[in-house]
Amino acid sequence: MQQKLITFAVPCYNSAAYMRHCIETLLSAGEQAEIILVDDGSVKDDTPAICDEYAAKYPTIVKAIHQENGGHGEGVNQGIRNATGLYYKVVDSDDWLDTDALQKVLARLHTLVTRGTAPDLMICNYVYEHTEDGTSHTVRYTNIFPQERLFTWMHVGHFRPDQNLLMHSVMYRTEVLRKCGMVLPKHTFYVDNIFVYQPLPFVKTMYYMNLDLYRYFIGRADQSVNESIMVKRVDQQLRVTRHMIDCQDLDALKGEKKLRAYMLHYLSMMMAISDIFLLLDGSAEAKEKQKGLWQYLREHTSAAVYRSIRFGFGGVTNLPFPKGDAIVVGGYRIARKIFKFN
Numbered sequence: 001m002q003q004k005l006i007t008f009a010v011p012c013y014n015s016a017a018y019m020r021h022c023i024e025t026l027l028s029a030g031e032q033a034e035i036i037l038v039d040d041g042s043v044k045d046d047t048p049a050i051c052d053e054y055a056a057k058y059p060t061i062v063k064a065i066h067q068e069n070g071g072h073g074e075g076v077n078q079g080i081r082n083a084t085g086l087y088y089k090v091v092d093s094d095d096w097l098d099t100d101a102l103q104k105v106l107a108r109l110h111t112l113v114t115r116g117t118a119p120d121l122m123i124c125n126y127v128y129e130h131t132e133d134g135t136s137h138t139v140r141y142t143n144i145f146p147q148e149r150l151f152t153w154m155h156v157g158h159f160r161p162d163q164n165l166l167m168h169s170v171m172y173r174t175e176v177l178r179k180c181g182m183v184l185p186k187h188t189f190y191v192d193n194i195f196v197y198q199p200l201p202f203v204k205t206m207y208y209m210n211l212d213l214y215r216y217f218i219g220r221a222d223q224s225v226n227e228s229i230m231v232k233r234v235d236q237q238l239r240v241t242r243h244m245i246d247c248q249d250l251d252a253l254k255g256e257k258k259l260r261a262y263m264l265h266y267l268s269m270m271m272a273i274s275d276i277f278l279l280l281d282g283s284a285e286a287k288e289k290q291k292g293l294w295q296y297l298r299e300h301t302s303a304a305v306y307r308s309i310r311f312g313f314g315g316v317t318n319l320p321f322p323k324g325d326a327i328v329v330g331g332y333r334i335a336r337k338i339f340k341f342n
Helices: 019-027 047-057 072-082 099-115 174-179 227-232 234-247 257-281 284-300 303-310 313-317 324-339
Strands: 006-012 033-040 062-067 087-090 121-130 136-139 170-173 206-218
Touching: 006 019, 006 047, 006 072, 019 033, 019 047, 033 047, 033 072, 047 062, 062 072, 072 087, 072 174, 087 174, 099 121, 099 206, 170 174, 227 234, 227 257, 234 257, 234 284, 257 284, 257 303, 284 303
Parallel strands: 006 033, 006 087, 033 062, 121 206
Antiparallel strands: 087 170, 121 136, 121 170
16 A cells, blocks of 8 residues: 555544544545544543544544543654654644645645655744634745755754744654654643754755645633743743753754754743743742753753853843843733734
8 A cells, every 4th residue: 555645643632622624624635644633532522523433434544543641742642653654744633724735735745755855844834823813923934944945954044033943834754753762741731842843853854835834723711822821831831841951962963053053042942931931920939940940951951052042042031130030021021912922
């Protein structure tokens, strides 16, 4: 049997109200796709039954996997373990893909695979769909990546703070994810940051299409990126940040200057986000956790990596003078209003 071009993994947890729309957009890929629906121990609605319904209706495309609740990361892990597609993409059950863009991406991937030039990473744009005010915002990479051709890290330009690669924008070759040994922690939010960070040293070739493929719902009160929820779950943000500090030795990448620079940039952003939500907490305990995170970075990285982050973007949120915390929180409020990122 011919290998599927792509595996879509859809972690589902009590998703009955919106998962059908997500799945229907993925089915537009037809037989060249495999769709793995991972029911993460749902008990409050018909999510398990909906997964089984689609697996029965589309037996050559859809697989239903039921697992004990392990969180979003374990849903992604389960998809990687069971994927048979050449490429792997995660689509959250409350999001969806633009079907016209998807057809163009898959056609291009098929051509590249046929030519023997399949990239390790395919990148597309993603769109924030804001539920609060009905607006949308597209994150593009036209100033960073060459378009419509194979390229390497040496061809990559400068990322703005709002232009990081996210889970929404990437399709990895499945073998890259397996080769890098990534296992996302269970029962932990924000593991998508690990997903787009840890495999990067194993990515040698990339391809960018300026298409608005992924549609990302944002603004629901129950979302993990809602500000009040992020403050409550800040310990999970810290856990993910420590995992990222430990999972790659950035000093081993000195021969890959642009890759190393981007990974430093991303890790700096994670330190900054952790700082901001600890500051929003405002408690003495949160202040100690902030100190502890920076101490962890100092103890688990080289002096060069620590300095790059502490005196670069990451340190902008840790200002060691009176009213520094207030300045950081004020800057965050302005950025949130402009970019609407949570």
